Amino acid sequence: MLTVKNLTHWYGQADKPLYENVDLSFDSDKVYTIVGASGSGKTTFLSFIAGLDKPQKGDIFLDGKNIKKIGATNYRKHKVAIVFQQYNLLTYMSALDNILTALSVTDSGHKGEKQYVLDSLKSVGIEEADAKKNVQKLSGGQQQRVAIIRAMLVDANIVIADEPTGNLDGENSAMIIKLFQDLAHEHHKTVIIVTHDPKIADQGDVKISLEDREFVVA
Numbered sequence: 245m246l247t248v249k250n251l252t253h254w255y256g257q258a259d260k261p262l263y264e265n266v267d268l269s270f271d272s273d274k275v276y277t278i279v280g281a282s283g284s285g286k287t288t289f290l291s292f293i294a295g296l297d298k299p300q301k302g303d304i305f306l307d308g309k310n311i312k313k314i315g316a317t318n319y320r321k322h323k324v325a326i327v328f329q330q331y332n333l334l335t336y337m338s339a340l341d342n343i344l345t346a347l348s349v350t351d352s353g354h355k356g357e358k359q360y361v362l363d364s365l366k367s368v369g370i371e372e373a374d375a376k377k378n379v380q381k382l383s384g385g386q387q388q389r390v391a392i393i394r395a396m397l398v399d400a401n402i403v404i405a406d407e408p409t410g411n412l413d414g415e416n417s418a419m420i421i422k423l424f425q426d427l428a429h430e431h432h433k434t435v436i437i438v439t440h441d442p443k444i445a446d447q448g449d450v451k452i453s454l455e456d457r458e459f460v461v462a
């Protein structure tokens with residue numbers, strides 16, 4: 245379980261904090277969606293729970309352990325997987341190599357792993373020939389599926405996504421949300437998605453709205 249306690253944050257010259265004394269918990273096996281007006285602080289919140297940035301006040305605990313104690317680098321490397329709108333794949337590699345690199349599998353040996361990755365990509369409609377092409381030759385929807393399969397296969401408890409369907413059409417968005425549901429319901433991860441898309445927001449297990457500087461859990 246990921247727990248946020250007493251989180252307060254404000255930026256530099258801002259006259260009011262973005263939010264104050266936020267307490268929230270995120271369980272495994274669930275998809276959480278976070279919605280809120282532009283500028284309300286959703287991405288900032290994700291950066292704290294992803295260990296990319298530190299709030300002015302407050303603490304974040306993973307299974308009771310403060311992430312300050314886990315260490316930011318260790319936490320980011322082993323505990324969280326992040327899926328951004330712009331895919332954040334390594335652009336000079338194939339989809340297959342992106343995932344093998346994240347799994348720290350070298351080219352020699354590990355044939356079993358390689359086949360497993362290819363099978364996983366195939367399960368989301370990415371055939372071996374495409375998996376071996378440079379990722380930039382894949383469509384936006386395909387690249388997003390690669391990023392999610394990578395998040396699925398690395399051993400991270402928490403999967404965080406910022407507008408993962410932002411550029412995608414309806415069919416690709418539906419496939420992506422199904423993958424997030426599988427990550428939570430079958431792979432037992434905690435999935436936290438920021439979205440502007442009301443259809444995506446309604447398909448989570450728990451919807452959180454950031455309104456007037458308060459997180460409201462539906």
Ligand SMILES: Nc1ncnc2c1ncn2[C@@H]1O[C@H](COP(=O)(O)OP(=O)(O)OP(=O)(O)O)[C@@H](O)[C@H]1O
Binds near residue numbers: 285287288289
């Ligand atoms: N590094 C920064 N320094 C100063 N202000 C910042 C910084 N990052 C974000 N802000 C401000 O903090 C507020 C919240 O930004 P944030 O990106 O978290 O909002 P958001 O809800 O994700 O917005 P959007 O939906 O438009 O992506 C905004 O007013 C933004 O301008």
